[in-house]
Amino acid sequence: MEILKRYWIALINAISTQSSLPIDQIINSVYGDEFFHAIGYENPDVLALRWLRVCKWDITDAVQKMMKMLKWRHEWGVQALVAQGESNLSYEEIKTGKCFLMGYDKAGRPINYISAKDHINGQFPHETTQKLTVLTMETVRKLIDTPVETNTIVFDLSGFRLKNMDYQHIKFFISLIENYYPESLGQAIIVNAPWIFYGCWAIISKWLDPAIRNEIQFVRNEVELASHIDPSVLPRKLNGAQSDFEYIPPTADDEAMIATIRADVQGKANAQVAHQEAARHYLNVTLQWARGGTNPNLLAERVMAVTQLRNAFEKLVPYISTRTYYHRVGAIKEQIFHETYNQIRASIANHV
Known part of the structure; x- marks a missing residue:
């Protein structure tokens, strides 16, 4: 509790210093505004504690990372993206079903599905794919109910080919999880990975923070996947009972x-x-x-x-x-x- 108190004092002072505004006016600053939009529906302590845990309770490091996150949200235009929503994306890219949310796993975490075969490197501009990814990460937060604080990502690699491998976007995605959406990942499951993917994984795994890498599990098929996610909430293409994603x-x-x-x-x-x-x-x-x-x-x-x-x-x-x-x-x-x-x-x- 004392660490949390000291963190709040340090964070408020950091926003005040960065904004060149007295503490009672930081709400009107860029960083103050971004902070309370980033919180959204959450208890502010939840976001504070995420950074403290990620930084192993180092207050200075946690404040610096929070400020870096707020700077990124402002410069990247997260508020504008959320305000415009799907109209700011490519409808054709959404329709591919390369990225969609559906159901909850057995721990009550909302599930983000990534369908690798539906992402063809270069088919759409990197910028629009990044926007789709960030909007999905902002949207999944609205599906999280207390006391759950994280989501699950399922990477479906059935039908994966090297044309689906996009290292640039994977680096962007890793950066989001590690630097801007702390402790948002509860677990990641890679299912139906073909042998050609393991060469790619040897490269990708080196980019991951050990804490993130430890959350990633490989399952061989839908039978093993069912130990994490009930088939009643899985899409049909993963032998589940739910209709496959079809954009409306x-x-x-x-x-x-x-x-x-x-x-x-x-x-x-x-x-x-x-x-x-x-x-x-x-x-x-x-x-x-x-x-x-x-x-x-x-x-x-x-x-x-x-x-x-x-x-x-x-x-x-x-x-x-x-x-x-x-x-x-x-x-x-x-x-x-x-x-x-x-x-x-x-x-x-x-x-x-």
């Missing part, structure tokens, strides 16, 4: 909803202010707690501040993100989109 594009109603929400400039401004105020309050309470405040109600106030922050973020979500395929098939249930849309329409009707 946005409907006219989907597009009308998002267009209406995007046009609500005042609503977005109000939601942003409310989120910033909740973030500011959370930081104030956290600093008091971290500095050893004597108020006996501080712990309860901090718990309440987390709830207020999450609620404020939820109301901001329709203005800063969009519905995806996973919303359309019911895997992600963010009713806040419909609630916000209906509120806007009712407000418009009342003013006609």
Whole structure:
């Protein structure tokens, strides 16, 4: 607990120094804004503890890595990607099914499937494939339910050929997991690997941090895969009961909803202010707690501040993100989109 307190003080000071702003104003800075968008629905302590564990409780290293992550999110444009969603990707690439989310493993972790044969090196620009990967990693976070904090990745190598090998993208993917999405990987399973892949693996394995490499398991076939994932949630191509991935594009109603929400400039401004105020309050309470405040109600106030922050973020979500395929098939249930849309329409009707 003391390490976490010291970490919070060090992180807040680092954001203040980097932004050249006093602590009470860092919410309005680039790094402060990125930090509270990166948290999303989570308890901020969860993200803090991830970096501390990755850095073996070295506070200085953990703060530096957090700041590096925030810098990357800003420069790479993660917020803009999430706001535009699938419309910022290649629909043709999504339709390949090279990367999709479906079901949960036996530990309750959402599953990200990578179908190697459906990725042909050079078929699509590296930039669009990277965007698809990052958007998927942002989306899978919405499928994680407490107390689970990680996801599972299944690499299906059936039909793999050397034309499917993309070392450049693998390096990018490894960088994401190790540097920008700490402790997001619960386990990785490689299934149906042909003999030609093992030469590639000899190269790839050298790029992996030992902690990540230890999370990777090879299984020979779907029978062995079933020990990790119940066949009832596996896709048919892995001898499961679920239909194989088939992309469903946005409907006219989907597009009308998002267009209406995007046009609500005042609503977005109000939601942003409310989120910033909740973030500011959370930081104030956290600093008091971290500095050893004597108020006996501080712990309860901090718990309440987390709830207020999450609620404020939820109301901001329709203005800063969009519905995806996973919303359309019911895997992600963010009713806040419909609630916000209906509120806007009712407000418009009342003013006609």
